[in-house]
């Protein structure tokens with residue numbers, strides 16, 4: 001398959017995430033229950049304090065921007081950036097419901113940040129950087145907009161083998177159609193999964209005190225059907241692969257997924273393991 005240009009990647013990301021925004025709103029409480037610990041970890045690793053100005057990259061429906069806004073309080077402010085206007089509309093609704101008036105959401109591309117140098121006291125990002133066509137350029141931009149001595153912290157998916165939650169449908173889809181071996185440098189869910197990959201880019205970008213930790217957890221479901229429905233509603237990259245199957249292949253593939261997830265049953269729940277890399281760094285003083 002010919003490689004997409006950076007602009008084509010950006011456009012397809014925008015289309016993909018706009019398409020699934022209503023799914024993210026539908027499953028919001030469910031995923032917040034399962035993944036909120038990551039927001040707390042990012043807020044901690046980026047050293048957020050009251051009064052700070054914070055930038056959240058690829059904020060989607062507001063994670064971790066909303067927690068950041070609660071943390072910095074009314075004397076601080078948070079800007080959540082995302083390509084997808086529809087995801088940001090959901091984030092705005094949630095911010096209004098929470099009574100937060102110190103967070104704003106702006107459509108923009110993370111690789112060309114529309115801010116002056118040294119504008120922010122921290123940059124945070126959850127599950128966005130691996131979808132960028134030019135990650136080192138984004139790192140340069142992050143360093144540019146950070147004030148000296150301040151931190152960035154990002155969460156990205158770790159390797160597929162440790163993420164049955166995401167891997168199961170991909171493995172099943174591959175049983176039905178030939179997928180070309182993934183280009184390890186192409187944007188996608190596991191683009192920054194390798195140990196040291198993002199950390200190395202931060203070091204190259206001249207961030208200091210770079211740390212990386214792999215966190216293990218699980219996403220819990222009541223039924224296999226809940227697992228399939230939620231993932232298909234929100235996971236734009238998996239939806240794209242699913243669309244390559246015929247209707248009868250989709251029916252068979254769904255049955256196989258439902259059977260496979262049963263092996264993750266723990267009593268009344270299904271507990272699908274996830275592994276996430278948390279990477280942080282500090283701009284020199």
Ligand SMILES: C[S@@+](CC[C@H](N)C(=O)[O-])C[C@H]1O[C@@H](n2cnc3c(N)ncnc32)[C@H](O)[C@@H]1O
Nearest residue numbers: 017058059060063082083084109110126128131
């Ligand atoms: C998996 S979602 C994560 C959303 C949110 N941070 C969360 O963890 O719930 C990935 C988000 O990254 C955004 N994104 C992808 N490429 C981007 C880019 N170049 N600039 C800004 N946002 C981007 C998508 O629009 C999408 O909302």
